[in-house]
Amino acid sequence: LLASDGRSAPTIFAEMSALATRTGAINLGQGFPDEDGPAEVLTAAVDAIRRGDNQYPPGIGIADLRLAIAEHQERFYGIRLDPDREVLVTAGATEAIAATLLALLEPGDEVVTFEPFYDAYGALIALAGGVHVTVPLTGADFTPDPDALRSAVSDRTRVILVNSPHNPTGSVLPLETLELIVELAHRHDAVIVTDEVYEHLTFGVPHIPIASLPGARERTVSISSGGKTFNTTGWKVGWVMAPAELVTAILAVKQFLTYVNAAPFQPAIATGLRLGDDYFAGIAAGLQAKRDVLSAGLRTAGFDVAESRGTYFVVADAAPLGFTDAVDLCRQLPELAGVVAIPLSAFCRGEYAARTASLVRFAFCKRVEVLERAAAQLSGLR
Ligand code: PMP
Ligand code: GLN
Numbered sequence: 001l002l003a004s005d006g007r008s009a010p011t012i013f014a015e016m017s018a019l020a021t022r023t024g025a026i027n028l029g030q031g032f033p034d035e036d037g038p039a040e041v042l043t044a045a046v047d048a049i050r051r052g053d054n055q056y057p058p059g060i061g062i063a064d065l066r067l068a069i070a071e072h073q074e075r076f077y078g079i080r081l082d083p084d085r086e087v088l089v090t091a092g093a094t095e096a097i098a099a100t101l102l103a104l105l106e107p108g109d110e111v112v113t114f115e116p117f118y119d120a121y122g123a124l125i126a127l128a129g130g131v132h133v134t135v136p137l138t139g140a141d142f143t144p145d146p147d148a149l150r151s152a153v154s155d156r157t158r159v160i161l162v163n164s165p166h167n168p169t170g171s172v173l174p175l176e177t178l179e180l181i182v183e184l185a186h187r188h189d190a191v192i193v194t195d196e197v198y199e200h201l202t203f204g205v206p207h208i209p210i211a212s213l214p215g216a217r218e219r220t221v222s223i224s225s226g227g228k229t230f231n232t233t234g235w236k237v238g239w240v241m242a243p244a245e246l247v248t249a250i251l252a253v254k255q256f257l258t259y260v261n262a263a264p265f266q267p268a269i270a271t272g273l274r275l276g277d278d279y280f281a282g283i284a285a286g287l288q289a290k291r292d293v294l295s296a297g298l299r300t301a302g303f304d305v306a307e308s309r310g311t312y313f314v315v316a317d318a319a320p321l322g323f324t325d326a327v328d329l330c331r332q333l334p335e336l337a338g339v340v341a342i343p344l345s346a347f348c349r350g351e352y353a354a355r356t357a358s359l360v361r362f363a364f365c366k367r368v369e370v371l372e373r374a375a376a377q378l379s380g381l382r
Contacts, residue, residue: 011119012346016330025334026366026374028294029342031167031312033365037231037272038279044271045235048264057263059255060247061089061239068270069239076199076280077212085244088251089266091258092236093197093225094120099254100193100221100240101128101159109158114144116347116356118167118195130158136352140306142171142315146180153184159191160184162210165198165310168347168361172205172309182216191246192220197238200229200280202310203288211241218243221250226269228312229283235265287312287364290371294364297375302382303360312365315344319358321381326360337377 009015016029036042060066066083073079081087090096097120105111107129113121115134125132135144135152153160160181164173185192194210211220225238240250291308298305303316323329326343333339344359364371 012342013119016340016342019331019334020340023334023338023340025338025340026370026377027340028362028364028366028374029330029340031363031365032233033231033312034367034370035231038275040275041230041232041268041272045264045268048267053263053267055263056260057266059260060251061087061261062263062266062270065089065237065239065266065270065273068273069241072273073209073241077209079209079212079217079241081241082244086241086247088240088242088247088254089261090238090240090254091261092227093195093223093238094236095254095257095261096223096225096238096240096250097121097161097193097195098124098127099250099257100223101125101130101161102253102257103246103249104128104159104191104193105130106158110154110156111159111161112149112152112157112190113161114163114166115349115352116168116344117161118163119347121161121163122349125161131156133157134349134352137166137169137171141309142166142169142306143174144177146177149177149180150184153188153190155188157184157188157190159193161193161195163195164210165196165202165207167198167311168313168342168344169315170306170308170311170313172202172207175208178208178210178213181210182213185219186215190219192216193223194220195223197223197225197228198311199224201284201287201312203284203291203308205309207310221246226265226272229280230269230272232265232269232272235262235269237261237265237269290364290366290368293368293371294362294375297371297378298362301375301378303378308364312363313361314364316360316362317358318360324358326358330360337374337381339374339377 013030020027066087070081070083105128221242227233306315308314342361345353
């Protein structure tokens with residue numbers, strides 16, 4: 001199934017991180033921070049190991065983490081969840097998406113995503129036997145045309161898989177688009193699956209969980225993860241929030257994927273979710289400053305740079321520098337500038353990939369001095 005989808009090779013992230021390691025280039029490819037997150041969260045994991053939280057926890061996740069997730073949804077979005085029936089802990093957002101698609105799809109069911117899309121979506125839809133239908137994100141702000149969205153969703157659609165803030169473009173879907181998704185899901189009896197792992201990383205625009213919209217909650221599976229919020233991408237603690245009968249179906253799959261998830265990291269992520277509002281405001285502000293440093297550096301270097309409104313990523317067009325093929329450019333970039341980045345085509349299919357062939361995704365979740373060094377090196381591309 002993966003081979004038929006052209007996705008049996010190592011992911012672009014693995015390929016590009018290996019290239020960075022091999023060449024010693026600055027890795028602005030795979031999105032992971034180069035600094036640790038809050039000390040309280042790290043200490044909580046160490047304490048949990050020392051205390052003996054080292055055996056199988058419950059498959060649905062430890063009670064205190066599920067409670068912390070429910071408290072977090074109420075505190076930030078006013079959404080009230082039953083932590084015992086409407087929350088499920090997973091091995092990162094990736095397992096949450098996998099288990100959800102495997103639970104919901106019958107072979108041949110259609111899944112609508114935007115394009116470009118996070119690479120795992122295409123592979124997981126294929127593994128679940130689904131048919132992947134995409135709606136292009138267009139214009140300087142990478143938003144979908146409402147009519148294109150309307151014509152992509154039909155009675156064949158089982159799932160509309162949404163991701164906002166959006167990897168790789170850094171766009172944040174406007175309220176009207178979220179409302180249209182809810183309307184279309186009702187009209188065609190589809191389930192909304194929403195990947196909100198970058199919920200706390202928006203720059204000057206609010207994050208609106210689609211489940212908070214009228215009429216959305218009963219048909220929405222919301223997914224998030226601790227990786228981006230607490231600089232712990234290697235811990236792989238994610239979660240699903242959904243109506244109880246959907247959680248039951250997703251848990252039925254999850255129990256045979258990973259069974260349960262890492263015991264000591266669960267209380268630690270619960271500690272993180274209970275940090276004060278200043279922590280959450282601080283990570284967005286800190287990352288926005290990094291976005292500004294890298295975006296300005298890329299502009300000075302001659303790229304045409306899109307505005308990133310959220311996530312770890314900014315998209316830049318290399319065409320003004322004379323590079324029309326971002327795949328080629330990214331392979332040469334370690335040698336030309338000592339930097340690794342990801343071609344946007346890694347997140348697209350044929351036609352859209354051809355239209356966006358000169359676009360490159362850069363990660364800015366790195367220390368400012370690293371971003372400044374990368375920008376200086378890239379300025380030699382002209
Ligand atoms: N969804 C998106 C949009 C992502 O960018 C990522 C990458 N971190 C994931 C899901 C995977 O998250 P996790 O590491 O929690 O599995
Ligand atoms: N989400 C991160 C990115 O888009 C890491 C992805 C990965 O390693 N699979 O870069």
